[in-house]
Amino acid sequence: MTRTIPRPPASMEDVALDRLSGSLGFLLRLAQVQVFEAFFEDLGQYGLRPGEFSVLYVIHLNPGIRQGLLAQRLRIKRAHMTKMIRNFEERGLIARRTPDDDRRAIELRLTPEGEGFVSAHAEAFFSHDARRPTPLDPKEQAQLFALLQKYVGLTPETTP
Amino acid sequence: MTRTIPRPPASMEDVALDRLSGSLGFLLRLAQVQVFEAFFEDLGQYGLRPGEFSVLYVIHLNPGIRQGLLAQRLRIKRAHMTKMIRNFEERGLIARRTPDDDRRAIELRLTPEGEGFVSAHAEAFFSHDARRPTPLDPKEQAQLFALLQKYVGLTPETTP
DNA sequence: TATTGTTATACTCTATAACTATA
């Protein structure tokens, strides 16, 4: 019986991960880093950030949506949403309005400039996934989408 | 032809996401927030954080691994890894050693305390996924793992 | 009393670049 003295790994492929490669959180993190890296490489030059674009896009789809509901849906903390929204307002991309029936609330809409920003970048944003070569074939990609959507409790709206 | 005036959404389910629900980055973010929330709810009381545990676990599996290689494998920035490692050293969980053949480098090993920490928490950490009820059945979960592993370029080590 | 949004603070992680000591 020979006991192997472990030699330190010399390259990334050498590094043992064992059960870590079966941890959902770990895999999601690696995947997200990879996706974001590709995203910035591709679209960072336009000053387009995924979180920001998502917020504007959802306001575009849901004119008059309240800040809190937007934060809840996108899983962004209310306090952070306040800062993002103020930033957008300063850039002239959104307009805020207090509705008469609840003067605590704030309804959000895109300004014409905001609509312009969204339509100018929507194609680049949404076709990004498709343009990137991935190790997954189209069928596997569709499966991955479906599983993630189910996992997070979203019914696929794009493929009804 | 009636043109519907869009009414602001009143609840999360009402919020239209359209093509956003087909964006990989968006889905990964939602999934990760969900997983991390569940993780902290479950294991936060032990001061166990996913990133930290992963680092210790990988050192445990790969004694003598260099800091840079560790950072590369876990996709943690080198500058940030320096801080994490120093923190672990201050807590007595890891030991650093400069090898003779390359005095620039630093080899990392767990101290007995570090080994104790890892073995004390490994079961809780790795069984976390399994204990959590998810909307996915076991077969779907296995599929999701396999697809994510393939996406990030990991061969499944746990199920060879 | 509870809710909507705001403010303030602190912490984590990231991004970047300049620095040291070795090679």
Next chain:
DNA sequence: TATAGTTATAGAGTATAACAATA
């Protein structure tokens, strides 16, 4: 000249709690 790790700084995102205005 290049590499391994360090330091410093700035920024994004998050977590938390206290607060004002309104319901």
